[in-house]
Amino acid sequence: MNQREKEEYLREYAILKTQGKPFWPYAVAKDSAMACVVMAVIIAMSLVLGAELGPKANPTTTTYVPRPEWYFFFLFEVLRVIKPPSLVPLATIGVPTLCMILLFLLPFYDRGPERRPERRPIATATGIAVIAAMAFLTYQGANAGSPTTIEMSTPSTVTHTGGSSLAEYEAGKKVVAQSGCLACHKIGENGNSGPGPDLSHVGARLYRQAIARTLVNPTAPMPSFKNLPPQKFTAIVNFLSQLK
């Protein structure tokens, strides 16, 4: 906007303002009506949906659903879409930071005098696209559950050996299924593909020690599982190293 456009805007705005109604009581009445609606919605949600409280936090058992409040789902989904570890920083902070900077600076790069949405096609289309993308990602996030069972055929190497090896395998499968790993990893047909890598064949990729080291000292955003009871921990490592 150049000086002439600014002055023209201020002049037209001053006219519209003199033709308007006073804030009190006209705008205040509308705002109060809206406040009553907001209050009614909050009270109704509280009465209908209540306030649940899950089991107490416990670092040594991980039957948890590592899910944020629903309005952060879209961020979590960005993480799922951009998977290679080298790109994770980009997904987690890079994209949101970039969006925030673009949002902050909006009035400084969009300086045209036009205000009607239909005459600002780029801005309006971008706005609608962003809303659609966020709605889609939130929907995806809402539907990405965290299953607590693993259904897959036992590898033939394990069934052949049988005995204690098979028992270890089954025990580990149960712990992994209940420990929320599937929220971030895919094992066979189970779980979400991302943000973590597919674990269906980790045993072929990593040695036992490497798997154990990852569990104790993982790369973010994976939480550390070093507080698990030792026998659960070994069960996980045994199970994963048999996935070849």
Place this chain on the structure above:
Amino acid sequence: MPKLPKLPAPPLPAALQEAPPRPSEGKGPSGPLEDAKQAGITVVDWVDERTSLSGATRWLLFRKVPKGTNWFYTLGSATMFAFLSQAVTGVFLAMYYRPDPAGGAYESIRYVTNDVFLGQFVRGMHKWGSSVMVILVFLHMGRTFFFGAYKYPRELNWVIGVVLLILTMVMSFTGYLLPFDQRAYWATIVGVNINGTGPLIGPYLSDFLRGGSEFGATTLSRFYAIHMLLVPGLLAALIGAHLYLVAKLGTSAPPWQKVEKRSELREAEV
């Protein structure tokens, strides 16, 4: 120009002058009934004489709102109302809450939910109020975006608004941990880890949030202080600045609103 002395008002003709009260009317000029009638005005006058607030109040309340202002313009104040509701219900929750990760936090929330009179109701209002507030912030931002209300001269108000948006999200992130149940605990660990992957300040940010390199006893009190003191204070102050700018600049008119110039204004323009 030197100030000219004001001429005294011309005396009114006797016929137009107000008749003095007759002795039979009331009990004189300072009877208790008159005093009671005047009490409100007296108090307001007393305060105004010492604060000069009436000018500001008049400026705030009797400014004009441009023609064509519609229901979309109530979204901002609805957001503020949701914030106030969060503040009030939050105070009640704070009366019971103990930021003690060893079990006190969870127990205090369990106590509020199950045993306190209307406790679950107030906790539910706070919990769902946060969702309502986030939705309203986004709707309000959408309104200002599509109406082009961030353009000259309201750029600064947009920038303050973005800070308000971030602070609102920080509130919900820090509040999520406080009940300290399994879901809160593990979701927050993952959330803090995500912060840690950020470029440059990422690791420092997550260390700051955890209060060390480990998720430990100080983490909960940090989240509690941030959620209870730091961010609400900032939010309240910035909402004040945001509203001051709205009152000073006036809310924008809807972009479709036509300006019909009245004849006397058109003449003035020539």
